[in-house]
Amino acid sequence: MRISLRGSILCLLSIVSASLFANPSPSSGVLVKFKNTPLSIAGKEPSKILSNGTLAYYPIPMQEIALWRIATENQEIEWLEPNYILKLDQLPDDEHLGEQWAMMDEAQGHIHAADAWLVTQGKREVVLGVIDSGVDYSHEDLVDNIWTNPQEIPGNGVDDDDNGYVDDLHGISTVKSSGDPMDTHGHGSHVAGIMGARGNNGKGIAGINWNVQIVGCSFIGAGGTGTTADAIECIDYMIDLKNKGVNIKAINNSWGGGEHSKALEEAWLRAHDAGIVMVSSAGNDRSNMDATPHYPSSYVTPSHIAVGSTDNSDELSSFSNYGVTTVPIAAPGGGIYSTVRNNRYSTMSGTSMASPHIAGAIGLMAARNDKLSATELRDILLEAADRIEGLESQIEKGRRLNLAKAIEFADPTPGFRLNSKVSRLKVSAGESIDFEINVRRIYDWQGAVSFTLDQVPKGLQVDFDREPRTPDEPLKVTILPDVSMTSMKLELRFTATSGDINDSLTIPLRIYPEGTRVLDYETPIKGQRIPSNMAEGLAIPFFVSEPGEVTDIKLELDVKHTWFSDLRGELITPEGDIIPLFQDLDHTLNHLQRTFSFEGLSYTMEGAWILRLVDSSYMSYGTLNEAKLQLVGVRSKLRPKPTILLESDRSKIEIPKDGIIEREIIVEGEGEVLAAAVSYHIEHRDHEDLVILLESPDRSIFKVPVKDSAEFNDQLIISDFPLRGIRGASSPGIWKLIIIAQDGRLTGSIESWSLRLMRAKQI
Known part of the structure; x- marks a missing residue:
């Protein structure tokens, strides 16, 4: 009996292993189909019961269930199979796909590539141009998607197609005046991989287009620079190909610099007239293109697209140019993994990486519908973009590429x-x-x-x-x-x-309670210096006289700093709560232009809202260019509380070498203090020698920072420094500014000081 049973088990296992365990697909546990109710198997209950109660999932190996079935001679099981791990059919098998965050659904800022690939992976009939440092046309992940000139005979040293270039098999190099567009830098190959690295070939990465043809033109040399003339020659070469029947749908231009060029602008117009979408990177200067043009991305044609860069959190990349009227769309450009020279791969960041996502999208749309004109391709792409609220103050309508919707909207069906x-x-x-x-x-x-x-x-x-x-x-x-x-x-x-x-x-619709109002404030002084290694930092008060409750906050910041990892930003409410804005940012960042939004809050509206920027370093230097605060909330029926500005007399008083002086301001009228701020102008050659205090009528003491002027080290100037912890103090009486000179070596003087108060009762 035992021998017979063992033989049966071995026989069955040999059959099972041949059918289920040889070269198995990835799986997790077993699905078992029962004739009736699922049973406990080998002492284990099913983790899931499916299909009206007859199908069960067990997280145990297939062999264990097979042995149990034979040992118990159980007749209740109809069949069993591995619980296979599934994935979207159209996700490619490329080795490093997981490093392409923009293509993967897990990242917040992804472009819905997998859904687009369910519809089309591109077509060989579509050609995309790369005007850059060239393209490594021998790269393992590009070679199958490189355009080959059918009119040229390789290596015969003859201009067979009579276009002025000898042996231009895959494009040309205007910087080398040859028919060989081989990449000498790496940038162009990185761009080409984003647009059209071969997909589903088990190698490297997947481009936006798995199938496409890429034609390259090298006008940028190994040093990373090129000329306008060479760029124009590249454009004209590709226009000529288009006019001769090569189906070029878009040209990517991940480069910029120089002033406005009429010659280059006219080349842009010629490309449009030829039916080619020109796609260009917006630039990495962190500047507003609405105010400061960047070329060639600022040229205007009906089919041109300038592209800003986003990160994997769907925020504008710290380096990206922007413009609500000049940059119509953004795409992933931070930390993008793609092809580089000599069969290698690398990560790069920049609007240079964002632009080919858009050029590639144009190619994929053309694969879906080849009848779309250049202008239609542009308009449909923009219409299909996702609207990201956090981008609306930086990119036109807050658009970020949605590849799946672009393919859907390009559907040729009426x-x-x-x-x-x-x-x-x-x-x-x-x-x-x-x-x-x-x-x-x-x-x-x-x-x-x-x-x-x-x-x-x-x-x-x-x-x-x-x-x-x-x-x-x-x-x-x-x-x-x-x-x-x-x-x-x-x-x-x-x-x-x-x-x-x-x-x-x-x-999306946001409904606010009855009586909700929007209050806007901005810094009265632009370009304020952020003091280094000062605990109080730069503190900017926004005095809000409206009583009520704040539900939403939006703060727009424009800050420059030499080392952002040393800078901390926070917003302090009238009641002293701290709302963190940023800290430990990338040290390579030197210009922050960002909008911070908070919703669903409950804060007191009236009082001083304080923006504080604290620099923890001795060596760095920064400036608050501008800040705009918007408060959304429900006003109460109480009357607004005005602020009063009280100034001392303008007489100059000497600060003794080793002593104390006091300057007084008398405040009349009743009312608790809601907010207060101090300003002063002091002349002194050693700001570390001084201690400055403010004494309220109830003898409370508040420390006031000693801050030197950015221009003159002997000028100590504070403008509207907000005092924390003063809310609720009694206002009438004598307010004193106390200045203490500590070591007795230097003299100075106080020119003036003033006190700004907001009180709970009007005067």
């Missing part, structure tokens, strides 16, 4: 798409807001659409015409929340239908 000029709405209860939804025809579609709206909360009135309308008539929508509605965030989902065609548009 139909329609919904869009709106608004990306999100905000309204207070009891007030109304209007906006429009537009219907865009696709490929001469003719018809009328009817609109519906998903269910909305009670108390929210949304009015619009539900009769069928043509795309020529925008849908006008009015939103009116009832006064009883409280703070709420929701989404309005409109659906337009025409026969079996439909499209939806979702618009």
